Amino acid sequence: MMPDQLLYALEVTLNGLMAGVMYSLVALGFVLIFKASGIFNYAQGVLALFAALTLVGLQNGQIPFAHLINAALGTNLHHFGWKLPALVAIALTALVMVGLAILIEKLVLKHLVNQAPIILFMATIGLAYFLEGLGDVMWGADIKKLDVGLPQGISETVESVTDAWLGYGFFIDRLDIVATFVAILLVTALTLFSQYSKQGRALRAVADDHQAALSVGISLRFIWVLVWSIAGFVALVAGIMWGAKSGVQFSLSLIALKALPVLMLGGFTSIPGAIVGGLIIGVGEKLFEFFAGPMIGGATENWFAYVLALLFLVFRPQGLFGEKIIERV
Amino acid sequence: MNAPSEGYITPDGRKIGGVLMEMKNITLRFGGVVAIKDISFDIREGEIRAIIGPNGAGKSSMLNVISGFYIPTEGEVWFKGRKRGPMKPYEVARLGIARTFQNIALFDGMSVLDNILTGRLTLMKSGLLSQAFWYGAAAKEEDEHREKVEKIIDFLEIQNIRKTPVGRLPYGLKKRVELARALAAEPRILLLDEPMAGMNVEEKEDMCRFILDVNDEFGTTIALIEHDMGVVMDLSDRVVVMDYGRKIGDGTPDEVRNNQDVIDAYLGVAHG
Numbered sequence: 001m002m003p004d005q006l007l008y009a010l011e012v013t014l015n016g017l018m019a020g021v022m023y024s025l026v027a028l029g030f031v032l033i034f035k036a037s038g039i040f041n042y043a044q045g046v047l048a049l050f051a052a053l054t055l056v057g058l059q060n061g062q063i064p065f066a067h068l069i070n071a072a073l074g075t076n077l078h079h080f081g082w083k084l085p086a087l088v089a090i091a092l093t094a095l096v097m098v099g100l101a102i103l104i105e106k107l108v109l110k111h112l113v114n115q116a117p118i119i120l121f122m123a124t125i126g127l128a129y130f131l132e133g134l135g136d137v138m139w140g141a142d143i144k145k146l147d148v149g150l151p152q153g154i155s156e157t158v159e160s161v162t163d164a165w166l167g168y169g170f171f172i173d174r175l176d177i178v179a180t181f182v183a184i185l186l187v188t189a190l191t192l193f194s195q196y197s198k199q200g201r202a203l204r205a206v207a208d209d210h211q212a213a214l215s216v217g218i219s220l221r222f223i224w225v226l227v228w229s230i231a232g233f234v235a236l237v238a239g240i241m242w243g244a245k246s247g248v249q250f251s252l253s254l255i256a257l258k259a260l261p262v263l264m265l266g267g268f269t270s271i272p273g274a275i276v277g278g279l280i281i282g283v284g285e286k287l288f289e290f291f292a293g294p295m296i297g298g299a300t301e302n303w304f305a306y307v308l309a310l311l312f313l314v315f316r317p318q319g320l321f322g323e324k325i326i327e328r329v
Numbered sequence: 330m331n332a333p334s335e336g337y338i339t340p341d342g343r344k345i346g347g348v349l350m351e352m353k354n355i356t357l358r359f360g361g362v363v364a365i366k367d368i369s370f371d372i373r374e375g376e377i378r379a380i381i382g383p384n385g386a387g388k389s390s391m392l393n394v395i396s397g398f399y400i401p402t403e404g405e406v407w408f409k410g411r412k413r414g415p416m417k418p419y420e421v422a423r424l425g426i427a428r429t430f431q432n433i434a435l436f437d438g439m440s441v442l443d444n445i446l447t448g449r450l451t452l453m454k455s456g457l458l459s460q461a462f463w464y465g466a467a468a469k470e471e472d473e474h475r476e477k478v479e480k481i482i483d484f485l486e487i488q489n490i491r492k493t494p495v496g497r498l499p500y501g502l503k504k505r506v507e508l509a510r511a512l513a514a515e516p517r518i519l520l521l522d523e524p525m526a527g528m529n530v531e532e533k534e535d536m537c538r539f540i541l542d543v544n545d546e547f548g549t550t551i552a553l554i555e556h557d558m559g560v561v562m563d564l565s566d567r568v569v570v571m572d573y574g575r576k577i578g579d580g581t582p583d584e585v586r587n588n589q590d591v592i593d594a595y596l597g598v599a600h601g
Binding site: 196198201202204205207208209211212213214215216217218219220 | 396398418419420422423427428434435437438439443446447448450451453471510511514
């Protein structure tokens with residue numbers, strides 16, 4: 001029988017891995033857009049928030065812009081009075097995210113072709129604030145409960161099984177287990193898409209060289225819409241997971257900040273990197289809190305990820321899996 | 330003009346067909362600068378057509394007009410007997426006009442094989458959904474494309490670097506991979522922007538051989554830009570000579586070689 005301290009550390013590690021999966025889900029969206037267009041999309045977190053808001057709104061039959069309409073017309077509208085099944089609402093939200101991608105390309109990106117990356121980065125900051133405001137006006141600023149039927153609470157199976165085997169019951173959140181499977185599925189699908197599909201190959205081509213991509217008949221605008229649609233879809237998945245965990249609230253857009261150290265660890269251009277980076281940060285911050293936290297007064301989870309990222313910036317700027325920049329002289 | 334409308338037979342016995350592409354009175358201005366001034370010429374089915382001229386003559390601009398990277402200020406581009414409207418470069422590529430670049434535009438992060446496969450993107454039919462749900466058909470199509478690509482790889486003698494990331498290759502091989510990618514599209518017209526630039530004598534000879542073989546084997550129509558006179562004269566069936574944005578000569582290599590304006594442009598004119 002293992003000592004309790006070690007078992008507890010193992011449980012912390014497991015929990016860290018699963019928290020890491022949640023970080024990875026957000027980081028994935030960043031990687032997708034960065035790979036294809038070299039844009040660091042500041043709005044990725046807000047995209048997740050917007051997707052979650054839309055999902056809840058559609059599911060509960062909320063009337064979009066109800067406050068605005070009521071204020072302008074003196075009416076008192078709230079809901080259409082229907083409840084949509086979760087899957088229908090998710091499909092509709094995915095369509096909304098595709099529509100959003102088309103609008104972003106038409107209204108923003110199209111006009112910024114050939115601009116410096118910093119200009120595009122600024123544009124995504126603007127986009128982030130715009131979307132946050134739009135989400136607020138459309139669906140209201142209150143904290144919403146997201147219920148798409150994902151299991152909640154501590155998994156009793158895991159607890160009883162580990163208790164029987166090890167004499168120590170592990171506390172694992174059911175939602176975290178689901179999130180892990182969803183992430184595995186998502187990454188497998190994305191990797192297959194990018195490596196083996198026609199559009200995936202076009203996407204990698206665009207990421208590498210715009211001019212060459214044009215010369216082999218790839219439409220840059222189509223690829224951008226495609227990439228932003230996929231990023232929107234990934235944001236939707238992240239929004240569902242985070243929303244189910246901690247409610248749909250505007251602080252959701254801040255999880256984007258936690259994705260930054262994940263990207264610095266994993267590399268900005270690697271899909272597996274986003275996953276591994278997320279896991280390392282998740283486990284790292286839980287274990288550090290567990291071992292070193294009590295010695296230095298706790299609350300290390302707030303800063304651990306950033307310090308780790310800083311170390312990586314110094315010693316391995318391209319991240320664990322990022323493409324090393326090869327330059328022939 | 331120098332060629333009869335129904336085509337002609339080259340001295341080495343190749344049969345050249347009718348007009349495939351025709352440039353009519355092309356003018357290209359950037360603000361006040363005139364890069365191309367009222368130039369007309371045609372490209373015939375199966376021929377190797379060169380555009381030559383000293384530096385700054387407007388050769389690259391002309392190639393960019395043909396490939397859709399520039400839209401001419403005035404004039405018309407006719408392709409396969411039809412007038413081509415203003416088009417984006419990717420639309421031109423989908424018409425079957427492939428090109429290479431003077432300073433090489435390859436996908437450095439991808440392998441040689443993947444680079445060449447991107448050349449076939451416009452020929453791939455399976456869409457996103459069919460690839461996801463009907464894997465068999467998509468896989469079969471992929472195999473067919475791979476087969477075609479392998480043929481080109483053999484042809485250009487780059488079998489041993491098939492899996493190498495393009496970013497690691499030396500200059501001469503990169504040029505060859507770029508040619509392979511353009512060929513993979515099975516183009517009606519292949520545009521080569523200074524295919525010999527920056528190469529040593531041996532590499533130049535290789536490239537010459539490949540260009541001739543491509544034309545011979547696949548019957549590909551080729552339009553190329555070069556400023557190395559010697560190379561061009563050996564290679565091409567007909568030559569357009571440009572200087573300061575104007576056309577100063579057009580004809581077979583021999584005709585062009587004996588054209589006084591061309592001699593002046595290349596060797597300079599005695600003033601006085």
